[in-house]
Amino acid sequence: MAYYVTTLLVYGGVDAIACLALSQQFGVGGVTNFAFIVFQAAGAYAAAVLSLPSDSANGAFQTYVGGLSLPFPLPLLGAMVAGGLLALPFAVLVGKRLRGDFAAVGLLVTAVMANLLVTNYRPFLNGDAGLALVPAPFQSRINPQSSAYQWGYGAVAVVLALLTYLFVNRVTESPYGRSLRAMRDNDVVADALGKNLTSLRTSMLVLGGAIAGLSGGVLVGFINLWDPAAWGYAESIVLFAAVIIGGLGNHRGAILGAVLVPLGFLEASRYIPDTFGGPGLVPALQWVAVGLVIVLFLWFRPQGILPERRRAIAGTSGREPDDAPPVGRIAVPRGVARPAGKPEIVLEARGLVRSFEGVRAVDGVSVSFQQGRLTGLIGPNGAGKSTLLGMLAGTMPASEGAVLYRGEDVTRAPAYRRARSGLIRTFQLASEFRRLTVIENLLSAVPDQKGDSLRGALRGRRYWGSQERLAIARAETMLERFGLTAYADTYAADLSGGQRRLVEIMRALMAEPQVLLLDEPMAGVHPQLAHQIGELLLGLCADGITIVMVEHELAIMDEFADPVVVMADGRVLAEGPMAALRAREEVVEAYLVG
């Protein structure tokens, strides 16, 4: 009986560690790594070969590399390193812009193939017979079969699981974790707000890989053997099932899933007599049950048993409601940089062309934007306005031409780098981070946060807490100015269309923009509020921020924009104050003729 409980503890600990790694990688970071099981296997193999003596010492009946006979805890550390290193080549694959299901298939097949290779290549890891007689830690000092050892191992497994939980929690409940979740919810927008997606994804893969490796190492030290059958096709699916059923994006859910699925299922079968239905029926039915539970959960409760928690942080800044400073001061507390070179022009397009599948959406546009002015960008449907904005911000590559920002050529610079230097854009269609609250959406845009790196996150709240409180205070002030204080802790997806537009604008302002590129910010916004926003934007200009605004509501252009640039058929048609443009024949033609 005691053996049974200790076995449960170890398996439970191991499964929890693995599921937490997957929860961090997949649930929080949105990285779908269907080859996940390979990392656990790598860790187990690494721990095994590091702790095994050389193959001749063991009677030479199994062949493998290594055989260094290292003592605890080195094999375990080796397991983590193996898992982490193996993740690096995957980071190269995951970044590609491939359809979600195509990428998933590629990774699944990788796992199947890795299994095939190890099974068939004997000299590496003893092929399909696997590795046996793997030494248990400290087995020369304490008898591994003794009750004390078993309980000790069980305790260690649970403690490691707990430590893993604290670790991933620390990463997730930090500004860095928030950036991860933002990337998960909408990676294109996260990129445009200054998040380095490649770096984030690589970190998630390596971290997840290392922790998965740890789980493998702990398991192999206990069961003392490891073979390809332990990490096949079906085993991959089980871990994903556990995390989905437990609750995606919730680390406690991952632990619950680990207990229910790998542990619960496998252990519940012990209570069914083996003679039931004949040999092999019960294990087969277990797998059928796992499959059934996956499909049913995805249908009835895709968020899992313990869904991702809504984080309520409004009011935690300790800020006193005071005379709200002008929005310009909230948006750019450190002031606005003056561009080098020609003092007035802060953003410039030179001969920009966007050619795709034979269509020239933007056909040689040269336009410059002066500091501290609100320039309007108008034109009929298909004129190329959004495309131009995309090329200026870096979210769309330019086929020809150049973009100059503060005198520097940034044409080849990726969007996140432009965002970090103050060139911020908003998007036309729904682009809020759905599973972040309104205030979290705002906070995600704040640049240069101490807690917004892995190292910073690991140093804990004591390190980044005070800066975060300042950021929250800033966000709360912003919410007040826009009248959305009541919605601070509401999921952004639950707001109305017009309100989400406001969140988009506020979020852009939180990014401390020097130049703001707004893509139809007033769409769906109540006329009165649109007017207020216009006033607000003018205020920002007075503080030195440069704004380029695409809009269809030409009346807004009348009031707030000067100059206004008219585009049609991918080219600039005219430029000047709105009133003058209305009078011009070719502008009217463009709109009516299309």
Added chain:
Amino acid sequence: MNVFFASIGFGLVSAAVLAIASVGFTLQFAVTNVLNLAYTAVMTASAYAAYALNVRGVTIWAAALAAMLMGALLSLFLNRVVYTPFQRRRASPIALVIVALGMTLIIEYGTQAVAGPTNVSYAMSQGANVGIGSFQLSVAELAIIGLSVVLMLGVHVLIRFTRLGKAMRATAANRDLARSSGIRTDRIVTVTWLITGALCGLAGAVFGMNAGTFGATSTDIFLVLILAAVFLGGPGEPYGAMLGALVIGLGTEVSAAFIVSDYKDVIAFVALLAMLALRPNGLLGARA
């Protein structure tokens, strides 16, 4: 040289089975836009159905027909009851992959629950060997190749010359426009899954007969081969799948003659990854 010719023979047989399977898989993707990863599970279930009948004295041909029926019904079930409802809910492609994997577990291990955990073996003669020099194929193997060729021709005729086939291509190309042209796309999709399901079932039966011995999870590796063939030719392109099957079938067997045969399937794996990385729409598809 002898080994080379012999491997070409094996390659043709492998390509033949793979072609039947891959064309079905790719057509399912074409009309429904879902990668039916439970495809090989359906093959397994159908293979067992054929075996169960054959072992009780039913002829090979009748058993194969039963497998086709099993494949057709299971596939229709998958589309109607599982994939379509999830798609109506706008589930993400990743979610559909996980659903497909779940269904794989249910079908494969459900089959194992019914049939038992031990592998089963066909005790059927392969027939005399026919051939020139070292290029030898058994009668059974020739039958498989012949069957595959006939089926590929049949698919060609179907999609090129029949009204149904054209409606399938229209539905695959642009579902809304097909509907606006009066095509009842729901019915076309149903018929497509029945036909491709039958192909799937037949492929399963032939796979089992060709392998001689098989178990519930024997087809897992085969999925890699199917995916490689499908992505080589381009997902959704039936002629691409035929071409891909030929390349992968021959490629794996011929390479097995030169490198250690245990790794022959790695060729397929490399081909698949290369296509995904460089040309996801396949050799015959449009540039991504």
Added chain:
Amino acid sequence: MSADRGVQGLPLHAEEITAGYGGSPIVHGISISVEPGEVVSIVGPNGSGKSTFLKSLVGLVEIHSGTVTVGDREVTGWPPENVARIGLGYVPQVDDVFAPLTVRENLEMGGYLLRSAEIPARLEHVLELFPQLARMLRRRAAKLSGGERKMLAMGRALMLEPALIVLDEPTANLAPAVARSVLTEHVRRLALTGASVLIVEQRAKAVLEISDRTYVLGGGRVLMEGTPAELRTSAAFVDSFLGGGQRAAAPAAE
């Protein structure tokens, strides 16, 4: 070119249509009618809901309330395959051809509902209307230029000899010269067959030249209606395009 009154045009009456994707509607209470053989156009600034309205008529967008009657049949909420069967031909704005299929196959698809004996005659008829297509029968639709594609799209819709033709921005993404010819030659030709034509367009001025009546949409509602002569002289008409008129009251998407 002689008038080829091949069909008896069907009337279309849309009453108080409110429609949209999912929850919030994009068009509100739109009422539009097309009398037999008329050419009616719908114009309006971006985001006014023109495309959404058209899609709701042909069954591609959900109608929340209101009725659509074609001829003497109520077709509110009918799926596109049924709407096609009563003589409505639809030419979408994008995804308007079967890209991997050849020109001939595209046209044959258009004639899917015909008996195979009828197809050659209809094919010949459509090729008379669009002679350029006759030279490209073997070419894949994906390889056609913008103007050629649009002609193919219209040809496909004409295979069933529709009595009511609905076109969604047929000149979108076409060069101005090509656009002009599409409207003045081809769309006009459609009208000459006797069919009723409902056309949504961005190029308001050009489409006015071929319309019997025009509706102006804004913010998901009908702003004004009239004959081209009436609208051309109306200051409110120009205004509605250049702002100063109704503001978008709901998030509208094209």
